[in-house]
Amino acid sequence: MSEQPAWSKEEFEAQLRAKDKFYHIHHPYHVLMAEGKLDQKQIQGWVANRFYYQIKIPVKDANILANCPDRDTRRHWIQRIHDHDGWGEDAGGIEAWTRLGIAVGIPREELWSLEHVLPGVRFAVDAYVNFARNAPWQEAACSSLTELFAPTIHKQRLAGWPEKYPWIAQDGLKYFQNRVSQAGRDVIHGLDITLNHFTTRPQQERALEILQFKLDILWTMLDAMWLAYVDNKPPYFNI
Numbered sequence: 001m002s003e004q005p006a007w008s009k010e011e012f013e014a015q016l017r018a019k020d021k022f023y024h025i026h027h028p029y030h031v032l033m034a035e036g037k038l039d040q041k042q043i044q045g046w047v048a049n050r051f052y053y054q055i056k057i058p059v060k061d062a063n064i065l066a067n068c069p070d071r072d073t074r075r076h077w078i079q080r081i082h083d084h085d086g087w088g089e090d091a092g093g094i095e096a097w098t099r100l101g102i103a104v105g106i107p108r109e110e111l112w113s114l115e116h117v118l119p120g121v122r123f124a125v126d127a128y129v130n131f132a133r134n135a136p137w138q139e140a141a142c143s144s145l146t147e148l149f150a151p152t153i154h155k156q157r158l159a160g161w162p163e164k165y166p167w168i169a170q171d172g173l174k175y176f177q178n179r180v181s182q183a184g185r186d187v188i189h190g191l192d193i194t195l196n197h198f199t200t201r202p203q204q205e206r207a208l209e210i211l212q213f214k215l216d217i218l219w220t221m222l223d224a225m226w227l228a229y230v231d232n233k234p235p236y237f238n239i
């Protein structure tokens, strides 16, 4: 069978964007969160587990930099590390997430101890870091494209939480505020790399698989949290 013709860049981008139906915004844990139906323990569980994702994102990006021989790309990509680790006066996203933790009632030391991180969440996040370490840098860049869908989810929290979770101090939501513009900027660069690197139809289909892999990571993190904090069945609960 002969190879299918490549999609145009517009069609390829549309195929990538069509993956939004698998975004974790549709996961039942997220749906409950958006509806204001999570209790404090369940919000805390999410914040404490997502912290592991937050601290690994710059490690993931450092792996992409380490694999990338193109200076111009590195000059752009390094911004992501500054966004999370902080730079100069800006304390960065990890610190903003720590403030979110404090706002939901998790002391800084407790959050940073990682004591609440579930094995399933750790495995999923580590799979993302390992992928970035081992894959060609363009594939790793492509895997960040779930950020196409992230501004919507951050805006949903900013719009809904003050009314649905009035016990969370407004200061805690700053992380989401910062990410709306940062994610928008990241996506322009990530999309540019992806649309120009994956040019044949099999390569474009490979890009869709990579994006699905990343969607699976985000979804699987929430599966682990659902079992632990909604079904009250954390690992070894029955021993």
Ligand SMILES: O=C(O)c1cc(C(=O)O)c2c(n1)C(=O)C(=O)c1cc(C(=O)O)[nH]c1-2
Residues within 6 Å of the ligand: 057, 143, 144, 145, 146, 147, 148, 149, 150, 153, 154, 179, 218
């Ligand atoms: O809160 C979210 O739902 C969400 C999702 C994602 C994502 O889609 O990967 C990211 C973020 N937040 C985020 O804050 C963030 O910094 C980020 C970086 C990346 C990435 O893959 O490089 N994804 C995301």
